[in-house]
Amino acid sequence: MVTYNSNELNEVFKALSDPTRRDIIFFLKRGSCYVSQVRAYFPISGPAVTKHLSVLEHAKLITRTKIGRNVIVRLEENAIEDAKKWIEEYSTFWNKSFDNLDDYLKK
Amino acid sequence: MVTYNSNELNEVFKALSDPTRRDIIFFLKRGSCYVSQVRAYFPISGPAVTKHLSVLEHAKLITRTKIGRNVIVRLEENAIEDAKKWIEEYSTFWNKSFDNLDDYLKK
DNA sequence: CTAATATGTAACCATATGGTTACATATAAT
DNA sequence: ATTATATGTAACCATATGGTTACATATTAG
Numbered sequence: 001m002v003t004y005n006s007n008e009l010n011e012v013f014k015a016l017s018d019p020t021r022r023d024i025i026f027f028l029k030r031g032s033c034y035v036s037q038v039r040a041y042f043p044i045s046g047p048a049v050t051k052h053l054s055v056l057e058h059a060k061l062i063t064r065t066k067i068g069r070n071v072i073v074r075l076e077e078n079a080i081e082d083a084k085k086w087i088e089e090y091s092t093f094w095n096k097s098f099d100n101l102d103d104y105l106k107k
Numbered sequence: 108m109v110t111y112n113s114n115e116l117n118e119v120f121k122a123l124s125d126p127t128r129r130d131i132i133f134f135l136k137r138g139s140c141y142v143s144q145v146r147a148y149f150p151i152s153g154p155a156v157t158k159h160l161s162v163l164e165h166a167k168l169i170t171r172t173k174i175g176r177n178v179i180v181r182l183e184e185n186a187i188e189d190a191k192k193w194i195e196e197y198s199t200f201w202n203k204s205f206d207n208l209d210d211y212l213k214k
Numbered sequence: 215c216t217a218a219t220a221t222g223t224a225a226c227c228a229t230a231t232g233g234t235t236a237c238a239t240a241t242a243a244t
Numbered sequence: 245a246t247t248a249t250a251t252g253t254a255a256c257c258a259t260a261t262g263g264t265t266a267c268a269t270a271t272t273a274g
Contacts, residue, residue: 005126005129005130010126013120013123013124013126013129014124016120016123016124017120017121017123017124018231018232019117019120020232022120022193025197026197029197034250035250035251035252036249036250036251039250039251044232044233044234045233045234045235046250046251046252047233047234047235047251047252047253047254048232048233048234049251050251050252050253051231051232051233052232054252066251068240068241068242068250069240069241069242069249069250069251070241070249070250070251071250071251071252077198080194080197080198081198083194084191084194084195084198086129087187087190087191087194088191090132090133090136090187091184091187091188091191125261125262127262141220142220142221142222143219143220143221146220146221151262151263151264152263152264152265153220153221153222154221154222154223154224154263154264154265155262155263155264157221157222157223158261158262158263159262161222173221173270175220175270175271175272176219176220176221176270176271176272177219177220177221177271178220178221178222
């Protein structure tokens with residue numbers, strides 16, 4: 001079975017599958033910030049935010065850097081490129097995809 | 108809380124989060140086919156395939172068309188565009204994202 | 215008509231997921 | 245030194261997820 005799905009890509013898509021995590025990513029697009037700021041912004045508990053950040057970090061979509069008692073969260077650009085490429089590859093060949101159905105419908 | 112996540116977009120990302128479903132999508136890129144062909148190709152039970160197809164159909168990534176006792180499965184292109192746009196928007200502004208951190212690091 | 219084929223549904227199961235509260239730890243402030 | 249703040253961990257819970265087997269239904273073939 002041909003698969004285009006590496007473990008890394010799977011982590012990225014899993015991470016992107018939760019709307020709160022996507023919101024966190026967009027929140028971070030405004031700029032890097034402290035975990036405390038993410039916690040303040042989202043209407044979920046602190047530990048819930050920590051979990052989401054851990055998922056995002058594991059997928060390499062963000063990094064966490066401890067500075068004193070604060071932790072800076074920043075976006076990391078490499079990982080999402082894989083997902084981007086996957087989707088682009090998916091849509092690039094789109095219009096070539098229906099030959100079989102067309103053949104069928106001509107019968 | 109600003110959200111860029113419509114229900115539709117969420118369905119798409121949820122659908123894409125499973126590696127088997129992504130494999131099904133790539134399988135269908137070869138061309139539209141019968142459900143039976145998808146069932147034959149993937150090493151999971153028939154009902155498992157049916158479930159995956161239902162998720163993909165609900166996310167509007169595929170359509171199912173019943174022809175006699177067969178069902179033709181084909182990719183549908185509109186839905187994934189939303190996910191593509193989301194990711195593109197994410198990466199478009201990437202390099203502008205780190206001003207806050209930069210400010211911090213200059214201190 | 216009867217048998218075979220294609221597909222989907224029902225019921226069930228183990229594990230994953232996303233959330234919570236309570237607590238631990240480390241650093242900064244007073 | 246003591247208190248307050250920032251963050252993460254532990255334990256737990258309800259629900260979602262992806263899988264299975266058994267069965268139902270619809271259509272085609274013999």
